[in-house]
Amino acid sequence: MDLAEFTAQLNAELRHADYADIDASVNGLQVGPETGSVEHVAFAVDGAQETFERAADADADVLVVHHGISWGGFDRVTGRTYNHVDTLLENDLALYASHLPLxxxxxxxxxxxxxxxxxxxxxxxxxxxxxxxxxxxxxxxxxxxxxxxxxxxxxxxxxxxxxxxxxxxxxxxxxxxxxxxxxxxxxxxxxxxxxxxxxxxxxxxxxxxxxxxxxxxxxxxxxxxxTETLGVRALQDLAETEWGLETTFIDAPTGL
Amino acid sequence: MDLAEFTAQLNAELRHADYADIDASVNGLQVGPETGSVEHVAFAVDGAQETFERAADADADVLVVHHGISWGGFDRVTGRTYNHVDTLLENDLALYASHLPLxxxxxxxxxxxxxxxxxxxxxxxxxxxxxxxxxxxxxxxxxxxxxxxxxxxxxxxxxxxxxxxxxxxxxxxxxxxxxxxxxxxxxxxxxxxxxxxxxxxxxxxxxxxxxxxxxxxxxxxxxxxxTETLGVRALQDLAETEWGLETTFIDAPTGL
Amino acid sequence: MDLAEFTAQLNAELRHADYADIDASVNGLQVGPETGSVEHVAFAVDGAQETFERAADADADVLVVHHGISWGGFDRVTGRTYNHVDTLLENDLALYASHLPLxxxxxxxxxxxxxxxxxxxxxxxxxxxxxxxxxxxxxxxxxxxxxxxxxxxxxxxxxxxxxxxxxxxxxxxxxxxxxxxxxxxxxxxxxxxxxxxxxxxxxxxxxxxxxxxxxxxxxxxxxxxxTETLGVRALQDLAETEWGLETTFIDAPTGL
Amino acid sequence: MDLAEFTAQLNAELRHADYADIDASVNGLQVGPETGSVEHVAFAVDGAQETFERAADADADVLVVHHGISWGGFDRVTGRTYNHVDTLLENDLALYASHLPLxxxxxxxxxxxxxxxxxxxxxxxxxxxxxxxxxxxxxxxxxxxxxxxxxxxxxxxxxxxxxxxxxxxxxxxxxxxxxxxxxxxxxxxxxxxxxxxxxxxxxxxxxxxxxxxxxxxxxxxxxxxxTETLGVRALQDLAETEWGLETTFIDAPTGL
Amino acid sequence: MDLAEFTAQLNAELRHADYADIDASVNGLQVGPETGSVEHVAFAVDGAQETFERAADADADVLVVHHGISWGGFDRVTGRTYNHVDTLLENDLALYASHLPLxxxxxxxxxxxxxxxxxxxxxxxxxxxxxxxxxxxxxxxxxxxxxxxxxxxxxxxxxxxxxxxxxxxxxxxxxxxxxxxxxxxxxxxxxxxxxxxxxxxxxxxxxxxxxxxxxxxxxxxxxxxxTETLGVRALQDLAETEWGLETTFIDAPTGL
Amino acid sequence: MDLAEFTAQLNAELRHADYADIDASVNGLQVGPETGSVEHVAFAVDGAQETFERAADADADVLVVHHGISWGGFDRVTGRTYNHVDTLLENDLALYASHLPLxxxxxxxxxxxxxxxxxxxxxxxxxxxxxxxxxxxxxxxxxxxxxxxxxxxxxxxxxxxxxxxxxxxxxxxxxxxxxxxxxxxxxxxxxxxxxxxxxxxxxxxxxxxxxxxxxxxxxxxxxxxxTETLGVRALQDLAETEWGLETTFIDAPTGL
The missing domain is CATH 3.40.1390.30 (NIF3 (NGG1p interacting factor 3)-like)
Structure with a gap:
């Protein structure tokens, strides 16, 4: 499946446009190229160094998370954001987030x-x-x-x-x-x-x-x-069953 | 000690004026008459029905808390606020709060x-x-x-x-x-x-x-x-030792 | 009549929801408990110490006014507001206001x-x-x-x-x-x-x-x-004729 | 006296810069050319058609008022503003206002x-x-x-x-x-x-x-x-006594 | 044609109301009296001293421009604005502007x-x-x-x-x-x-x-x-052909 | 020279803190890791795909520009921003911008x-x-x-x-x-x-x-x-003469 199509279908299913003004999270594709192919999708609750590396190890093309890394945007790609983006780009891994809509x-x-x-x-x-x-x-x-x-x-x-x-x-x-x-x-x-x-x-x-x-x-x-693993689990099910994509769930509990 | 003087001294010691623009809490006297006398002061972390009643039972004139009941003000004195204010007024108990300054x-x-x-x-x-x-x-x-x-x-x-x-x-x-x-x-x-x-x-x-x-x-x-009992405890010590007032500490832990 | 029902009916008749964003006055029940009974309603143009006391003397359960005491809310229940609220609570007198809607x-x-x-x-x-x-x-x-x-x-x-x-x-x-x-x-x-x-x-x-x-x-x-006595007079008429409540009009002209 | 000098001296005396952010009135020269000469100054409380015409009849070069015609600026020079500006320009009469500073x-x-x-x-x-x-x-x-x-x-x-x-x-x-x-x-x-x-x-x-x-x-x-004639009267005195200008006071009471 | 009618028809044709919140230009009649008659209309891209004088020389009653002189309103009628308004009023020339709508x-x-x-x-x-x-x-x-x-x-x-x-x-x-x-x-x-x-x-x-x-x-x-002469040219055509008014186009290219 | 030191010295010399509230440009390090070494600095007027690639070809560690890529921050690292960041990260090239301060x-x-x-x-x-x-x-x-x-x-x-x-x-x-x-x-x-x-x-x-x-x-x-090549030229001179770094100027005129 084309990355643009994957993004557009999830955006529509989750009604991202309706939540645009009420969510601090920048929902949808947060990091990714204009064109790309999606065969393997990883799912996790949190977008973080640990889940990025584990999704890359699993050879995923996209990681879908509930908590992404863009909350009202970034001023700079430095510090912790530099590390995040560097890991994603180096592994050709796109990042997709859905917060309140999910x-x-x-x-x-x-x-x-x-x-x-x-x-x-x-x-x-x-x-x-x-x-x-x-x-x-x-x-x-x-x-x-x-x-x-x-x-x-x-x-x-x-x-x-x-x-x-x-x-x-x-x-x-x-x-x-x-x-x-x-x-x-x-x-x-x-x-x-x-x-x-x-x-x-x-x-x-x-x-x-x-x-x-x-x-x-x-x-x-x-x-x-x-309480927030169930949404990404349901999306995983959708991607696997309905869209026929390979999927991986990355369990990284915080105990919080 | 006069209530107005008690209030003015605490406001000065805690530098309430400097925190006025950065704290959602309305610091200082939240509920109380223009004139009154302070002999017995109760202290608690939270301003709530439970601590109001226990302070009244202890015959306190003022209750000093870290978390008061006015966060950006009230639109109405109804519902839970009505109960709070009613308990305070019926027992001639003034309420004084200090959040970020404390x-x-x-x-x-x-x-x-x-x-x-x-x-x-x-x-x-x-x-x-x-x-x-x-x-x-x-x-x-x-x-x-x-x-x-x-x-x-x-x-x-x-x-x-x-x-x-x-x-x-x-x-x-x-x-x-x-x-x-x-x-x-x-x-x-x-x-x-x-x-x-x-x-x-x-x-x-x-x-x-x-x-x-x-x-x-x-x-x-x-x-x-x-982590937030220590500030009101220190104020209790100040009121008792420096100002010679009778004091009571009301321990009402939330477990949170 | 139940206080909540009395409030809900007046709010609806006066379309308070439609004026919520354009009126500095907090319309509706400004001071009152969650549950209560309404048998006798007093009416006045202004909510003030004088009208509160006269309504209490008349044994009213609610005072309906055109000018209430909450204009954008209170930060504190102190000073003049303390006196107002104290008089109302001590006399079990609720206060209901309707400004621009009336x-x-x-x-x-x-x-x-x-x-x-x-x-x-x-x-x-x-x-x-x-x-x-x-x-x-x-x-x-x-x-x-x-x-x-x-x-x-x-x-x-x-x-x-x-x-x-x-x-x-x-x-x-x-x-x-x-x-x-x-x-x-x-x-x-x-x-x-x-x-x-x-x-x-x-x-x-x-x-x-x-x-x-x-x-x-x-x-x-x-x-x-x-020019502003006619609205509360009309509400008095409604309460008496339509709803069968006992009513009192409190005339306290300001000369202004 | 040069109009620019007249304006600059009044602005300084009345500290217009200090009131710039708190006054809806646009203080200082409200209507007037870049260069001009001031020999005769009229004074009035209100800037209005009546006072503009009477100042023009008195052959004044500038009219100094407490209430001018620019409150937060004009969007257009039409309607009542057109009439005001037309009268001022036709009679080579400049308009100077000082509200809160005065x-x-x-x-x-x-x-x-x-x-x-x-x-x-x-x-x-x-x-x-x-x-x-x-x-x-x-x-x-x-x-x-x-x-x-x-x-x-x-x-x-x-x-x-x-x-x-x-x-x-x-x-x-x-x-x-x-x-x-x-x-x-x-x-x-x-x-x-x-x-x-x-x-x-x-x-x-x-x-x-x-x-x-x-x-x-x-x-x-x-x-x-x-209560607001005394300020412009004092300015008239200043202009006449200190600066040696011819002056006229235009009394146009409103009864309000 | 009456000036008010001329203004109202152009406003409607250009849908000025729909652009009111998005255009810094104050569209419509920017300078003009409440009542007046329109027989001869001049058109220009820019409202400026040069085009005002040339429209006056042509004996126009109104000048229609793409760039007017009121961008968010004026605080004062002084300096360059004084010169503009003075030229317009002295020549009984009204100014009409349409920016983004045109x-x-x-x-x-x-x-x-x-x-x-x-x-x-x-x-x-x-x-x-x-x-x-x-x-x-x-x-x-x-x-x-x-x-x-x-x-x-x-x-x-x-x-x-x-x-x-x-x-x-x-x-x-x-x-x-x-x-x-x-x-x-x-x-x-x-x-x-x-x-x-x-x-x-x-x-x-x-x-x-x-x-x-x-x-x-x-x-x-x-x-x-x-690129911006074509809109006023089209309005000129409308005024001449549809409304039977005398028209003049004032070409004042800026080279920018 | 350490990247953090390089950044801190330029920020201080150009007084970036004083311009923080008035410049839409996010001045200073826009893209770069927490730690890194600077030996070779490239300079250009505009941060763009062309200058990024030419700086990478020159083996620069940092590119200093007048117009960066972060104007009020990015919501996402996608589209053109993805390409920019990808080129920078792949070539270990940091990006430093100074707009109004320069x-x-x-x-x-x-x-x-x-x-x-x-x-x-x-x-x-x-x-x-x-x-x-x-x-x-x-x-x-x-x-x-x-x-x-x-x-x-x-x-x-x-x-x-x-x-x-x-x-x-x-x-x-x-x-x-x-x-x-x-x-x-x-x-x-x-x-x-x-x-x-x-x-x-x-x-x-x-x-x-x-x-x-x-x-x-x-x-x-x-x-x-x-008119805007002279500032980056002066910074190049500073870096080379004062700090002893290797430098390259990338001339990419726009004709605008």
Missing amino acids: DGHQQLGNAAGVANVLDLEDCTPFGEHGSEYIGQRGRAAERYTAATLRDRLEANLDTGGEGVRVLEFGPGEIDEIAIVTGSGTDWLDEAATAGVDALVTGEGKQKVYHAAKEAGITVMLAGHYA | DGHQQLGNAAGVANVLDLEDCTPFGEHGSEYIGQRGRAAERYTAATLRDRLEANLDTGGEGVRVLEFGPGEIDEIAIVTGSGTDWLDEAATAGVDALVTGEGKQKVYHAAKEAGITVMLAGHYA | DGHQQLGNAAGVANVLDLEDCTPFGEHGSEYIGQRGRAAERYTAATLRDRLEANLDTGGEGVRVLEFGPGEIDEIAIVTGSGTDWLDEAATAGVDALVTGEGKQKVYHAAKEAGITVMLAGHYA | DGHQQLGNAAGVANVLDLEDCTPFGEHGSEYIGQRGRAAERYTAATLRDRLEANLDTGGEGVRVLEFGPGEIDEIAIVTGSGTDWLDEAATAGVDALVTGEGKQKVYHAAKEAGITVMLAGHYA | DGHQQLGNAAGVANVLDLEDCTPFGEHGSEYIGQRGRAAERYTAATLRDRLEANLDTGGEGVRVLEFGPGEIDEIAIVTGSGTDWLDEAATAGVDALVTGEGKQKVYHAAKEAGITVMLAGHYA | DGHQQLGNAAGVANVLDLEDCTPFGEHGSEYIGQRGRAAERYTAATLRDRLEANLDTGGEGVRVLEFGPGEIDEIAIVTGSGTDWLDEAATAGVDALVTGEGKQKVYHAAKEAGITVMLAGHYA
Whole structure:
């Protein structure tokens, strides 16, 4: 597949244009030539020296990541950026990133992946960010308690040995669950207004503690990395199954 | 002591005017009458329903906190803010907050407190934030390893049972240490440029992992709450020893 | 009636959402708890210590005003704001405000009330303010002169003893009249372009004198307070007649 | 005197450069040729068709005003601006304006003139506006009551038949008085903090009523025009006495 | 024809309202009275002392130009602006300007005029500027070479003796041509993406050289003045033929 | 010499920090590794594919240019930027740029170089740009006419066969000359106010014609490239003579 075609199809599927004004990440092709051929695609959560080298070792043509290296652009190609770009160019490896669009995609996205893991039903968009959504909410097929919800997350997510932290301030029985992967505690107010019983996210800021306590909502902090592998996994599946490309998943957990 | 005088003296000691343009927190008296008398002062890290009630139970006249309830102001006194203000007014309890000025104060501040715990020498300001600093750096009186540094932090900070997380990417021997309490991983680049061996902070964002790894710096995540009790403790000491006021410390750890 | 329902119905009737970006006033519930019951509603032009105390004396549950106390929000609950909030909370009195939406409502609003007093016909929106209107214009059922127009206003508005000031620069016979209540002289240019004979408003800035003279338009300055009692009066009528609530009107003229 | 020299000297005396960023008025020469001679200068409060024609009738070379015609510049020379410019150019009449600099000048300014009329002593700058002041405060040589203060203003200012309006909320004896001419009620908070007994200004916005009442300060509304003739009068005196120019004062009261 | 009607018709034909937010030029009537009669219209590329005087000598009532004198408005009517306005007012000559709307008009505009000179077919809008276009592209009826394209331009445009400069970096045969008159080299990237063979514009910035070379596009620099006479010529034709007005074209080439 | 030291010394000599807020160019090292050695430095006016390849052919370690490739930063390393960066990285060639600082340096800068060519005396900074200057003015040691000034420029600058264009609107004898290299016609007003006889610059926008004519100033358009080789030449001299480095000048005239 032609690199331009690969890029255009992913951009369309993930609706990158709709997120252009609300995402600090420069989504789409971040580093790559005008023309090129794509046969082997690597996937990882983070764009970093480690994943660039491992994708190059795997002989990939493109690396697709959730966190790229261009956040509002670069002023210079120096320091850490020089090393990144040098590794990519030397190995003819293009870099493609999708941040908020991959969080919010209602079928392929990170939150949709967690909802699937939790067996939620009647899922609808959650997590307003400007004119778009970056999460999902739904009703548990069978009620959870805080303990069974934590267990389900720990059993199914790649938490790298770190347990899920629980702020247990909600009702004993958990029916309605909202999900914003990564760093999602800013959406606690929306969760309170929506009347959900629990908010599942990755990492938590200190201030979420009292906010959750006063709102009476249980918060699960399941790890930033752990909650954000599902989106790139879904893209890998798409590339392999639908587009017939060779793929590699690069697991580089941060424990955060 | 008169409330206005109490407020004016703290504002001056903490140089609130110099931080006015760089801090989202509205520092100083956040809730309180024009005239009042201060005999008993409570201190806590977070301004929240729990700490307001406990300060009222202790019969305090003012509660001094690091995290207040006015971040850029309120549009309305409704919802959670109504509850907060109602509790404060009903109990004749004034609320005083100092955020970044208390992080950065080079003698009384949170970072200065951690530096003291770690026995650092030749301490200088670190953590540029606009025209001010919000942290501190110094040289260890005796070299640490990552393990001994972690142990020292766990032994001396109020981490609430959660251990200190270590990203061990720096040199085996740790001489130079930079400190930004709370959420301080945005200052990793400054730490790299400054050539320190380790950065001690409270909570870490996911992206710090690869940044620290590529910079070759060890990062200690000692807890947001744990690293930020030292500043209000130092203010408590000042109020009690220097100003002869009755004081109470309200420990309400979040585990985050 | 439930407080949340009372608030939601007024917000909808006055189309507060449409004015959100153009009004410095924070419209809707400015001070009040999450849940509460409304049986008795007081109405006043200005939210102030005097009207708060009189509404509390009348045992009202909510005070509805045209000028509230939150203009772009508060940084702190101190000084005059502390006194206001303290009085409201101590008396379990909620505060609800509607500024530009109540000026511009084409049936219940202040300008509509003045148009009614003047017997205007074929009334249409006037006074562009961003994407909305805050006034009204119409044709006199019977022609006025400047003197008869002034007399009609003085006879029907609560001008508190101060006469209506007349800048008589328009034609002898007055057919077409534009109304912007309160401080409306910034709309003189729109009045000139619209070809009206007179502009009726509350208070006038100095610069309106020569502008009106050169445009050949008669301006009536009927008092800010006087021209703005009609909107809250109409809301009082609605609450009493339609919703069956007990009501009180608090007349506190400023003479301005 | 050369027009360029006349302009440069007034600009320097009134410190126009210091007010450049805080005044919407384009101060200095607003309309005039590069070279010209100044023998006869007219003075008026307002730049308007009426004062332009009367200055032309008096054969003035320049008209100096407090309120000019360029507020943030013109997009076009059409409509009312066309008429203004046409009258000026046809009569070889230059237009010079000084707005806030003339309000705030501590010897020649409008507030200084009112302070002089009231026999104030130990006058200091009042009325912060960005980095400058636009008013003055001082102590009465002999104490006023609200009634004697009103009488003194009515007797000495050109109020055009309209009386001075008094909001009598301050102490019975008036010692300390703050002055901001024109539309100065936005400085009531500064007056309250400064602890003055009365604020003298020109025109008042409706909201000043309750603010003054709650702050316990007496406010005198002496007329926008009336309080702003003293500055241009002082400039007239300067031009005649110091620079030996022929001068004319054009009195065109607005009654506002 | 009435001046207001003349202005309104041109504004509508050129869609001035649609360009209001993207053009620094204040389009429409820049200098002129509220009422006036139009019998004789002069046309010129630039509004300047020379063209104002020549239009006055021709006894024109209005001068229509592509480059007016109000770019974001004037702060003052002094210096060069005083001379301009003085000449216009003294001669009862109104000034009407149309900048980007006249560049982009797809029938009457400057680019459309050049496209006509070059015999282009299937012309479509080119040169995105905010939400509008300011140029045109099309396919040559018969292929050009760089040399024949330069000759065609030199033969048909009023280049004032200066030859057309050619940056010959495109293919030998030129089929697809994009046109942005005046200073149009900022649209080279759009030309590259559109895959045209040549870009015709007026004046070129230095940086276009390497950009064109690396993009493989031939650039023709035919002169700013030369490429922008066609729009005002088309308006002249409209005024004369459609509206029956007397017209004069004032040719004042700049050689730039 | 170490690359970091080379960069730091040039940054200091050219005072890059002082121009940081006023220059769209990202000055200093634009592309390059953290550590490297500099033995051979190439110099060119423009950073482009052609100069990158010629510097690589010459085996340079760094290329110093006046026009770099980062103007406000890049969003992505794709398209033309990919080619640029790829060529630089593949050849271990660092890129260093200095834009306005090199225009304005009063000894080494482009304008200083032209002033030297013209034998100007008593040179002072000219060409205000924010808080800095980007040009120079001085008095001719011997008077020029427009013709002798043009000849002097053509004889001494690398105009690539294109003659100097002269807009001869100034006095017959030319004493005082202002210089802003590159695209400097925006400083015509400053030149008029300064009372110079001629302005020497590189390329001219169309609007300079009438402005110069009405101001009575002669303008010389000597070519953007031609006027901007002198600064990099002076840096080359510094690197070779003072720092003992091997150097190469890459002449790639654009004719613009």
